[in-house]
Amino acid sequence: MSQTPRLRLALRTPLGIAAAAASTIIVLTAIFGPMLLGDTADRIDTDAIGRHSGTEHLFGTDALGRDIAARVVVATRLTLELTLFATLIAVVGGLVLGVLPAVLGRRAGRLITATVNLLVAFPGLLFVLFLAVIFGVGTFSAAFAIGLGAAPSTARLVQNLTASIAGTDYVAAARILGVNRFRIIVRHILPNIAEPVALFVSTTAAGILVAFSGLSFLGLGVQPPDYDWGRLLNEQLDRVMVDPMSAVGPGAAIVLTGITFGLIGEVVAKANAGRTAPQPEIATAETSAMTPAEESASGLLHIDHLQVRFPGHTAVHDVCLTVDEGEAVGIVGESGSGKSLTALAAAGLVPHPGRVSSRTMRFGDRDLNKQAPKGTSMAMVFQDPMASLNPALTVGRQLAEVAEVHHNAGRAAAVSRAVSRLGAVGIINPELRVRKRPHEFSGGMRQRVMIAMGLMGEPRLIIADEPTTALDVTVQAQVLALLRDVRTESGAALLLISHDIAVVSQVCDRVVVMYAGRIVEELPVGDLADGVAHPYSAALIGAVPSMTTDRDTPLATIPGRPPEPGEQSVGCPFAPRCARATDRCRTEEPVLEQIRPGRRVACWDPITTATHELEEAR
């Protein structure tokens, strides 16, 4: 169906052209080589025994004076025939062994799977040698042995693929409808595994070519007077050391043909992978909304006009943010609003290929554009505590190294500090737990460990990026309480990132609302009750159900969706979802402006009273 045009497309790439050209040459050589050069290759010339390579004989002559170059050309046919024959056996054998477990009953199926697993674990060449003994030394028995030798790994692949397809809904549906097993295999399973198997076959063919050549090289494959490339190498082995050129012909033939099989596989794979067009890089030149920064001297963390760009889109637009000494600031927004990237940018941890630029980025007295934050002064707590702790190292090691690196503490002193910090965050038996690895902790305990890690130094700012999102509700409350306690005790400032405005309002002094990479509103937590000014903030609050929410009315949601990354918007990015949007909102982007001391909003038509907010949200 869609296979053919995609293959044709793949054939037009340089890789496809190379694969097509190489395979054409090989096939033509196999067909016409023996016809044209068959006599030359077999002509025994006693005057020219063991000639070195030269103009007369490209690769020299063998022990009977036969031209090696001609023999390499002639051997193409037999080599190719045997490779394809063995590949056919491997594929048929693999398909039978691989599909049978799905057809047969449970027990027989398991037995076959177990046998295949056993054979796969056994080195291939030894299995082939074993089979070569049983079938006797000879050309066709070698082909049989090599084909069967490659069958188990083909079977393993087919089994895995079959199992994944047999588990799909459409096969289950066919089964419920009473379609018989054989029909299920032919109609439903085989067509769906054809593509990966075809890819696997080309790689297998390359492997079989090499294995067959190896066997012939050992003298266990093709027997004289027949010869394939491996056999030619075998015949030249004594002379190779003296005249390396005599091995170049057959050797190069094996390598190049093997690479061709590999190329065919790549082309098939490319054709199957479809068209994943590279994302066009959209030039972003938007420094228009630059407003002069407000006070820049005060504050522990001061970020001015931060931009985070990725190829194709800008994820954070001109964010200005200040966190004062000891203050708790929350950033709220949906996923993709740029809130996490803002925090990561402050910590210098934006992942590749993100690019960070800002007018000012200052932490304490350090310019973050020039230097990393000092030692342990900035602590990070991440969303997923399992993934964020190193699974290979003990918790104690991961904590202690902070003190070792930044405070020149000895191993013992560092570990004892780790124990005391773990105790401080409420880990029971910390002296035992330091020797455990992260997987031996529960989710909530791991997040406590992350917080303890931040407390190994003397943090002035703790950045917590969705610290409770991955946790159970009850554990969430405990971790939030811990963050609050830590802050009171250490006097550190807190930058808490969350999608949940309720979480932020429990812990923070000030809330920053972000939408589509921009700050849309900023206000003290106390003002939340009086009503917010931006329609998006209002909608966020409206989406949080409370104990008094009327359960008969549907849960409030925000209509529409946030803009995709890279989606170019004109005007206010929230306008398409905003009930209050006017023409101006759709054409001109609002600027973040101070509407009262400590309150900023970016909206052309902010909500002014709490009554308004209620109407909007409900």
Add this chain to the structure above:
Amino acid sequence: MSTAAIGGRVIDFRLGPWASFLVRRTGRLLVSLAALITAAFAMIHFVPGDPVRGALGLNATPEAVAARKEQLGLDESLISQYRHFLSGLFHGDLGESITARVPVSQMIGDRLPATMEIAIYAFVLVMLVAVPLGMAMAVWTRNGRRRRGELAFASSTGAIVAIPEFLLAVGLASVFGVSLGWFPVALREGPDSYVLPVLALAVTPIAALSRIVRVEALRVFETDYMRTARAKRLPGRLVYLRHALPNLLTSSLTLGGLLLSGLLAGTVLIENVFAWPGLGMTIVQAILQKDYPLVQGIVLVYGATALTINFMVDLAVAAADPQSTIRGS
């Protein structure tokens, strides 16, 4: 199978995950060994024609063939032959080589060390070179840096992987052995003679493994725990060696183990290029001379070694990364 699985689950409750994992893996090893032994025994009976006649030649008298059969115990019933085979195996008796008239166990004892030596040296060389090389390439080309270096590395290792081991061996022999004359190209005499066989065995796995280690390292660099390590402002040395390397070792070890049993098979070809007096050369000659007891013995040794290696790799991987391996199996 189903009872074994149920047994496994019962044991799970009583022994805890580690012990149950050990029990299951040991069980798998024993079943595989039993299958190998049976296959090696059956091999002689699958051989087309009469193996003794084949070995003694067409000119041997029927009496001589019968006498030899009796001597080898081939005239008894299959079951009693199998019993004899097993008890012989248990006592280290693998029968007698038909051509050399020497006990098979003695021949194997003579030849095995030569094979194990080059296999182990090559394995050590592979691990010592491939893991640091792959890791260094990953650090060097991380975050899309040095695209050209990446391309050069990928294409050179790709080319090496595409060349069959025995061709590489022939090439090494003719360049470093004959043209340059640096190292001997045949036989096992003195430390110099190890260089080319070990190199020939190691080069392909080095290329293959270092590619995989690089990709794996780049994956590890992207993980959240590496971000945590960077957030702790640790020096680069610690970030890569302490935080990334142990997590790389698990997968490198798994693949390295597979390579080790692959190396074992590779010795067969390499030994024949360098006339290395090991099991690989012996088995090829034995097959050509139809010396079936010898073939049988060597197949058993190779097979048992491969299965034991797989078993030990499983254990090593489980020790390095307990939670995912044990739960996943």
